[in-house]
Amino acid sequence: MEWFVQQLIYGVQLGSLYALIALGYTMVYGVLRLINFAHGDVYMVGAFVGFYACTAWLPFKDLNAHPDAVTTNIALAIIAMAIAMAVCAALGMVIERFAYRPLRNGLNRQDARFWGFVGAIPLAVAVSDQGAPVVLAVYAVSGIALGHVLCPVVAWLRRRTVLSPSRLNALITAIGVSLVLQNGGLLVFGADPRFIPTIFPESSIALADGIHVGIGQLAILGVSIALMLGLRHIVLHTRRGRAMRAISHDIEAAKMMGIDTDRVIAFTFALGGALAGAGGFLVAALTHVKITPMFGLLPGIKAFVAAVLGGAGNIPGAALGGVLMGVAEAFVSGSQHLSTYRDAIAFCVLVVILLVRPAGLLGQHVPEKV
Amino acid sequence: MPLRPAHVALVVALAAVIVVAGCRQRSVAPSDEILVGHFTPLTGTTSTFGISTHRGVQLAIDEVNAAGGVNGKRIRLVTEDTASKPDVARTVVTKLVTQDRVVAVLGEVASTRSLAAAPVCQSHQVPMISPASTNVEVTRKGDYIFRVCFTDDFQGAVQAHFAWDQGWRRAAIFRDIKNDYSVALADSFAATFRRLGGEIVGEQSYQEGDADFKAQLNSLKALRPDVLLVPGYYSEVGTIARHARQIGLTAPLLGGDGWDSPTLVAGAGGPGGALEGSAFTNHHFSTELDSPHVQAFINSFTTRYGSKPDSLAALGYDAAKLLASAMQRAKALDGPSLRDAIAQTRDFPGVTGMITIDANRNARKDALILQVVGERFTVKRAYSPEQIGL
Numbered sequence: 001m002e003w004f005v006q007q008l009i010y011g012v013q014l015g016s017l018y019a020l021i022a023l024g025y026t027m028v029y030g031v032l033r034l035i036n037f038a039h040g041d042v043y044m045v046g047a048f049v050g051f052y053a054c055t056a057w058l059p060f061k062d063l064n065a066h067p068d069a070v071t072t073n074i075a076l077a078i079i080a081m082a083i084a085m086a087v088c089a090a091l092g093m094v095i096e097r098f099a100y101r102p103l104r105n106g107l108n109r110q111d112a113r114f115w116g117f118v119g120a121i122p123l124a125v126a127v128s129d130q131g132a133p134v135v136l137a138v139y140a141v142s143g144i145a146l147g148h149v150l151c152p153v154v155a156w157l158r159r160r161t162v163l164s165p166s167r168l169n170a171l172i173t174a175i176g177v178s179l180v181l182q183n184g185g186l187l188v189f190g191a192d193p194r195f196i197p198t199i200f201p202e203s204s205i206a207l208a209d210g211i212h213v214g215i216g217q218l219a220i221l222g223v224s225i226a227l228m229l230g231l232r233h234i235v236l237h238t239r240r241g242r243a244m245r246a247i248s249h250d251i252e253a254a255k256m257m258g259i260d261t262d263r264v265i266a267f268t269f270a271l272g273g274a275l276a277g278a279g280g281f282l283v284a285a286l287t288h289v290k291i292t293p294m295f296g297l298l299p300g301i302k303a304f305v306a307a308v309l310g311g312a313g314n315i316p317g318a319a320l321g322g323v324l325m326g327v328a329e330a331f332v333s334g335s336q337h338l339s340t341y342r343d344a345i346a347f348c349v350l351v352v353i354l355l356v357r358p359a360g361l362l363g364q365h366v367p368e369k370v
Numbered sequence: 371m372p373l374r375p376a377h378v379a380l381v382v383a384l385a386a387v388i389v390v391a392g393c394r395q396r397s398v399a400p401s402d403e404i405l406v407g408h409f410t411p412l413t414g415t416t417s418t419f420g421i422s423t424h425r426g427v428q429l430a431i432d433e434v435n436a437a438g439g440v441n442g443k444r445i446r447l448v449t450e451d452t453a454s455k456p457d458v459a460r461t462v463v464t465k466l467v468t469q470d471r472v473v474a475v476l477g478e479v480a481s482t483r484s485l486a487a488a489p490v491c492q493s494h495q496v497p498m499i500s501p502a503s504t505n506v507e508v509t510r511k512g513d514y515i516f517r518v519c520f521t522d523d524f525q526g527a528v529q530a531h532f533a534w535d536q537g538w539r540r541a542a543i544f545r546d547i548k549n550d551y552s553v554a555l556a557d558s559f560a561a562t563f564r565r566l567g568g569e570i571v572g573e574q575s576y577q578e579g580d581a582d583f584k585a586q587l588n589s590l591k592a593l594r595p596d597v598l599l600v601p602g603y604y605s606e607v608g609t610i611a612r613h614a615r616q617i618g619l620t621a622p623l624l625g626g627d628g629w630d631s632p633t634l635v636a637g638a639g640g641p642g643g644a645l646e647g648s649a650f651t652n653h654h655f656s657t658e659l660d661s662p663h664v665q666a667f668i669n670s671f672t673t674r675y676g677s678k679p680d681s682l683a684a685l686g687y688d689a690a691k692l693l694a695s696a697m698q699r700a701k702a703l704d705g706p707s708l709r710d711a712i713a714q715t716r717d718f719p720g721v722t723g724m725i726t727i728d729a730n731r732n733a734r735k736d737a738l739i740l741q742v743v744g745e746r747f748t749v750k751r752a753y754s755p756e757q758i759g760l
Contacts, residue, residue, distance in 0.1 A: 003588070003589070003592065006588055007585055007588065010582065010584045010585045010588065011585070013582070014581065014582045014585075017581060062640070186413060186414065186417075190417065191413070191414060191415055191416070191417040191418060191454075192417075192418055192633065193604075193605040193633055193637065195608065195609075195633075195636050195637045197640070198639050198640070202616055204616065204617075212617065212618070214616055216616075283581055287581055287582060287609070287613075288608070288609050288612050288613075288637070288639070289580070289581050289582075289609050290605045290606065290608075290609065290637060292415065292605070294415060294579065295579075297579060298577070298579040298580070298581075299579075299581055329585070330582075330585040331585075333574070333575075333576075333585050333586050334574075334585040334586055334588060334589045335589070336572065336589065339574050339575050339586060340547055340575050343577075
């Protein structure tokens with residue numbers, strides 16, 4: 001019994017993490033019918049931003065040397081989380097603007113300039129042993145020049161291409177963005193694992209004999225629930241939220257009703273990015289797992305499964321799916337003989353649930369309009 | 371905007387720069403040079419291992435060249451990055467062997483990648499020396515495949531003997547189920563520990579990248595183990611130790627050479643954190659060893675790279691030095707002669723201990739038990755193959 005309750009607690013805590021990431025997947029899916037595979041990698045960026053905030057940007061104190069610095073550390077941790085959320089929201093918008101929007105609307109001049117600067121990166125790397133001023137100068141000049149060169153190419157492409165609303169294109173682009181973020185992360189951050197220093201000493205509260213809840217776990221659960229409630233409020237009770245739901249319902253009709261769909265979609269990505277950023281920071285800071293450029297890979301896949309399990313596009317469904325995944329994982333991996341088959345069992349559960357309820361637990365089956 | 375000649379010129383100029391940059395490295399080996407290949411993970415998930423090893427190898431080659439080279443010829447190192455991927459390892463080794471026509475190959479660190487590349491070297495009769503792949507299967511790939519480190523069979527047995535000698539009788543195992551190294555090392559430990567009379571009270575597994583280990587550790591805690599064997603990589607061990615302490619599992623942790631990294635202690639919450647007092651087996655190298663040739667290596671490494679060498683750098687250094695010594699002894703530099711010369715290595719004074727290549731092309735050498743004390747790893751004791759009856 002004790003064991004059962006204890007595993008349940010671990011499961012709910014792990015599940016709340018999956019739920020937080022799953023929300024980002026499901027929101028974008030709900031609005032655009034796009035599985036944003038880069039979401040897990042935005043979560044990774046959130047963890048890295050949190051790491052730099054805690055070790056370099058903010059005056060965190062080492063608890064071994066200053067045992068009384070707990071309160072300031074917690075206050076700084078909240079600021080660090082806000083920074084991670086802001087950076088990831090911005091990253092979500094940049095990804096949407098330069099990877100997904102051109103697939104919907106076609107390329108324009110701004111895209112050409114952006115890709116000019118992306119294309120100039122190898123040149124900057126090629127002269128990287130010449131010192132920072134030279135590198136910056138080469139990068140700026142070649143970026144502008146390349147963007148200039150790309151302008152007519154983009155214009156030519158724009159004349160030639162017929163936009164197709166294919167979801168496959170967007171999906172493959174999403175996988176591409178994910179790979180870019182992972183390998184870009186390797187380039188920028190390196191493969192060395194990083195750890196966020198201890199923010200507050202972690203004691204646990206005894207609920208009963210042999211059943212404990214860690215303070216860190218409670219903090220993760222509390223912040224996750226607060227963020228989910230905040231998201232619920234935005235989606236259900238604000239103009240932007242109503243616009244998101246309208247686009248989710250019928251994007252063409254929403255456009256005709258005067259909704260600036262591009263802006264609302266960008267907002268959706270910002271919201272998803274902020275959630276991922278918060279999740280990345282929380283996990284890295286409170287479970288003490290290593291931060292590497294592959295940080296988002298496994299949680300991203302699990303959260304994606306959670307989103308599908310709960311019903312893709314359904315926000316309460318994503319939360320439910322995440323918690324279910326976490327609890328199932330805790331019980332299977334805690335058992336004596338099945339722990340090796342943890343993921344296999346989790347995915348078998350997914351298959352069974354999807355066979356019974358093809359739209360997910362809380363998803364509604366909407367027949368395709370022909 | 372139409373395509374203007376200026377644009378075309380710019381594109382051509384950029385293309386030219388890229389092409390020139392790409393061609394820079396290609397050249398044909400002059401006859402007074404010996405080409406040696408090195409494949410190592412300079413990027414990807416295990417790049418810290420690869421960079422360390424490469425520094426050790428490069429230092430050894432430069433020292434050999436500075437001392438007059440091999441029979442008057444300079445050694446030129448051709449380094450290829452495996453990006454921490456087995457398929458890339460296979461491709462780059464094929465390139466080293468068939469295009470660069472190197473006389474011997476050094477690498478890889480990780481057993482999975484050495485296993486992927488070994489058949490290429492074997493079929494082209496090019497000797498390959500792995501500095502740090504401990505999985506038993508690596509040198510079974512053929513008679514051209516060698517290593518300068520011990521095997522997991524030996525390492526696991528040492529761990530079991532150490533645990534037994536500490537008076538620990540009940541051991542629990544927590545291994546990375548997707549890592550060949552971790553799985554084999556745990557098996558080897560369990561076999562020896564049971565033979566000595568100990569009991570494996572429980573076994574759980576995790577995967578690299580997991581966000582939580584408490585569920586599994588909570589099940590192991592109920593079994594009241596004296597010691598928890600975690601034969602994984604340093605990147606997870608610190609977190610596992612913290613989670614274990616958080617849920618009240620107080621048994622010391624025991625690990626293998628995968629723990630050896632300056633980052634290990636940081637992951638466990640800093641000095642005096644969750645790993646304090648835990649121990650691991652490692653290659654016979656420590657910056658605390660005071661024999662003169664080890665200290666000489668540490669000095670020249672520190673002068674050149676600005677940081678102290680870890681055991682991977684030392685193993686890379688030994689692999690390259692052992693190869694150079696075999697080249698000097700070999701009748702000729704063709705595959706079979708070089709293979710025989712490497713196989714005949716006896717009591718080679720490496721910085722990771724005396725190296726004798728045995729009949730299975732593995733290095734027979736001692737292992738160290740290192741204990742985590744503050745930020746440092748202190749040498750607790752050494753085990754030789756004879757001591758544990760191998």
